[in-house]
Amino acid sequence: MGPIFMALLLLAGWGAFAYSASRRWKLLRVGTADNRFDQPGRRIRETFRYGIAQLRMRRYPLAGAAHMVIFLGFGVLLLRSLILWGRGFDESFSFWLFAPEQFLGKAYSFLKDLFAILVIFGALVFVYFRVVRRLGRLTLNAEGLIILGIILAMMVADILYDAATIARASSGPGFILYEPAGSIAAVPLGLLSDATLVFLRHLGFWTHSALVLIFLNLLPYSKHFHIITGVPNVYFQSLQPPGRLPPIEDIEGKLEREETLGIRRIDQFSWKAILDFYTCTECGRCSDHCPATKTGKKLSPKHFTLDLRDFLYRNADALTAGDGNGSVAGGADGREHHKDLVDGVIDPEVLWACTTCRACEEECPVFISYVDKIVDMRRYLVQERSEFPPQLQSAFRGMESNANPWSFSPADRANWADGMGIRTIAENPDAPVLFWVGCMPSFDERAKKITQATARLMQQAGVDFAILGTDEQCTGDPARRAGNEFLYQMFAKANVEVLNGVGADKKTIVTSCPHCFNTLLNEYGDFGGHYRVVHHSTFLSQLIADGKLRPTNPLSKKVVFHDSCYLGRYNDVYDAPRETLAGIPGLTVLEPRQTRDRGMCCGAGGAQMFKEEEPGTQRVNIERTQQLLETNPEVVASACPFCMRMLTDGLAAKGREDIPQLDIAEVLLEAVQVPQSHAGA
């Protein structure tokens, strides 16, 4: 149908694409090194689950279904495009086995027609979301509509080509079973003159053939780049526990060599981060679930990624010119592409609004990471520029001077245990269980009650446990999440030394604080501390299962449970706290609408606890309290001292102090028969 024209079309289309792709490839290599080539077996499995089967897309059922249809349709129609390109040279070209007279050809024809129709429906669903529903998570712009227009036009053109071919057939138009779409469309076309049909056939053919190439060339410049980068991005996802932030290695050496601590410039992101930027589909699921976005803060994870991506693309030429290649050292040199990202690309307020709750990462269908990038940028702000919300300074100084962010006297750390008959590890070195208390549960008057309840329950169950007493220090988590990696590492090293010194690697560490739990379990490995760490919710539910705790006192209460991010999304502990509650006779566990992996953050994580909330339209804890109140609970239960503080404040702000806010251990203690004298039990 015009071999010379088709040859020119293919040459131009693929040539332009090769140029764009090579530019993107070069830009990708500007990123710093990051080994994501380990564990190929696990990576392939993950790719099948999330890249091919797109399990995360299903979290939005209709959009997920529409996307799946388009995704499969593209796969099916890829062959069709190749056939059409071939027919530019040889009108009867059909890849042999796929020729119309072969069975495979007929089957494929049918499949292709089916998917052409399905893709049209899928694309219409997306048009509906964008234009009619105008979903807040999506940005209504020309790009999205042009792409959808191209997809629709490709499908229509393909059907038109078939229909005109059928309509012109010498045998006269008839219904061809394996070309249902073309056959139906051929019926009205039968009324047209042959010359018109020839024209329409060519129009369909060339429109389809050309649009595929135009589409291909739009990919590297649009959010549809994910068609190419999505599957690799899933393959190269981080396989580390989500709770582990990569440490900055050799901080003092980096300081000596004047290398940046954290991320200052765009070329200090890793190649995988750049692949993240390429891959963002702008679907906005991240921002849909972000507690900061929901409460009107400047942070929207989607726009965080897009702002970095756009800056990267704007400076692509300068960055690939050679001097920026993988450079970690150095900083401002006045050149635009080397400028500090916090000076005009990402507002520091955006970085400080993040609660590190990981709702965005849990939701992203293509596994873009956010928390590590935000913390890396905080690391630079805090450690090098010493710029951070002023309230954090007292937390840092408190940790430095008193090993806890509130500056309580370290000598008072074990005062909560006074008169409880609890021994320290020095007094009971062989105890198989080490109760890691944590700062807030050690010092805060309210949180101490969680600690005492947990200890009483363990005593009740006959658990032989010990505490570190005044040798315990902050894990460093608030410093780390706030970007003060140097301070965090001081605590990590000191605590690992203490823990290894008491043989904690051969014990079970129990803690009621999900932040301590996460740090001890997932982050101390980098500093030589490998421990079996159990959150008290898991430990208590196990004691119930083993019959060592018998919650026999009925508690006829409706209890709504709030998931802690560092317990649930970070460490997949969803069932244990619910089981702990559900074992109590008469108690009903209520679930808020936003629950488990979609549970909304209380607002305290990521060092938010120690600073003022960034400006917004609502406070995160009040928003979350509202969600919990919608279940009409009689008790609000949590499993984290930080959540407790935020929710207690939230209930007070809502004028609902009549609803008690209890830790699961406190609820359980009420249901367990406690003898008058627990000491020495």
Add this chain to the structure above:
Amino acid sequence: MRILTIVKQVPDSNATIKVLAEGKGIDFAGLKLVADPFDEFGIELAVQLREKRSDVSEIVALTLGGEKAGETLRIALAMGADVGVHICDPKLETKDELFNAAVIAEAMKKDAKGFDLILCGKHNIDLDAGAVGPAVAEFLDLPHVGAVTGLDVSADGKHFTARRRIEGAEEVVECDLPALLTIEKGLVEPRYPSLPNLMKAKKKPVTLLTAGDLPGVAEYAETTKFVSISAPPPKPECKFIEGEPPQMAKELVRLLRDEAKVL
């Protein structure tokens, strides 16, 4: 304009102080020591003056104390002081404020270039004493303004206007430089030194001075005699009286009469 900031190393305000046997002093073993937070106001103010003005030529941080006090000097240098002076000699260690002031004044006399502005905290949190600043000013025959909460230095660097809170009012003082100012909380918020600045601080020069360098000190005698130190008595436990107001009142009277024996 050359600025001197005087910094003292003190126990952290939240540290638990243990008294040595027989009240001989406090136990410094394992005690967390920090730069006095009021003196940090002085350092911060000096650094902010340099950031705002073009005529600040040098900021010198001075401390008097044992070897460990050098850490405090590093904090001052990390916050932005240029050079340090560490007067370190067991022979000069005393709790006498006036003697300490004399030592500092003698050290300053050794500085040929002289200082236009001397800053220190309104008082130190360890002994709650605030005599060093004014005494240094006296020994050097300089004007002194205490507990400053507002400061405006003239463009030519020759005069300043300081504000200070007094009972029920605010006092505005105009004065010529050189002068010594002690700083009250609220004027500035000390910065958190960045890591690169902490590294740079390690390389900044610190001059060590001993008693031998300050022969003039011999002229002064200690005026305070240290007798002993003791911990405050522990707070007695609170007792909550519950019930209806009439019964509560009765119970209170009974307790005051029979237990506290104050009625």
